[in-house]
Amino acid sequence: MFVNTKYNSMKKNNDYLIENNNIIVQRIIGARRWDNIFWAVVTLAAGSGFFFTGLSSYMKKTILFFIAPSDLAFIPQGVLMLFYGALAIFISVFLWFTIALDIGSGYNKFDKLNNSIKILRLGFPGKNRFISLEYEINHIKCVQVSIKQGINPKHEIYLCTKNNNKIPLTQVSQPIPIAIIESEASKLARFLGVSIEDKDIKS
Template identity: 90%
Template structure:
């Protein structure tokens, strides 16, 4: 985590960290979440099971005690097991990689005293590991709330600049309730002295 929430000058107010009503500091949770860890474990376990089952059918040896080599023929069942197992293991490794490096974590900092806004996120290792965006408060046009319902709902808050850039402020996780999303967006819009726009679909 980038922010030191133990700093006595920072007082917690709901999900915000406010100092003398002039600074808002929002910690953002990245990939290091329990739901990601859960799915990484499940995907690794399932992928390993499929892969070892396929390998067992190829070697004609019992690798998993509950699968006998004679139960499966290598072509086509064993080949498919190896393929899907390898794919699941690859996905699991990718998930563990994002969890280990906490991809997407960071903070949003709004500072009236210095007339500045700083958006910091962790990316993948390399020269772009730290994604750092900085703006002046007077460059901001509005706060935008985007609500998309359906199978893959998205409830997001955007910072919209006067040159039409849209910077997402919410963390990548389960969508927060609409009432809370709109309340947080309204607080931020009042703090920055800008309007708020709703986009619903």
């Protein structure tokens, strides 16, 4: 387990765990989310249906009892069914892989006692499996809230360093409500003793 056992008892949500007003630890949810599991199941079921339908049309016999290949020509319908089915199955396997490894999970730790900020995330297996970044609190210039509306909305919190680097803090998931984002950013800014930069609102 990559998280120190001291923090294993944290609630499984986005709440902050505050210890003696000197430490904040925020748990970050990764790929192991219900929406990812739902789409992995749906993609696998749909892909399997397409794939076996195409395979049935090629073999001219029923593979699954609810698939009748007699009315489906292998070329071009069967070939397309096989292609899209195999593609969907591949995507589903990739989703299950990321879910099993909980890609993107981790925590943000802000420690006034040690003047340190630690950002930890889980990546794919290999040399980048554990992605760990550390900064000093006195190198942070401000907390920035970035809000992007539209088809693919994003509500994010960044730490901006004095050399103008941006450190993303929010998890990759459904956008968190703006009111909650603002509340969390304000709480963090007060804790770090920095300002909140003007919101970057895009439509």
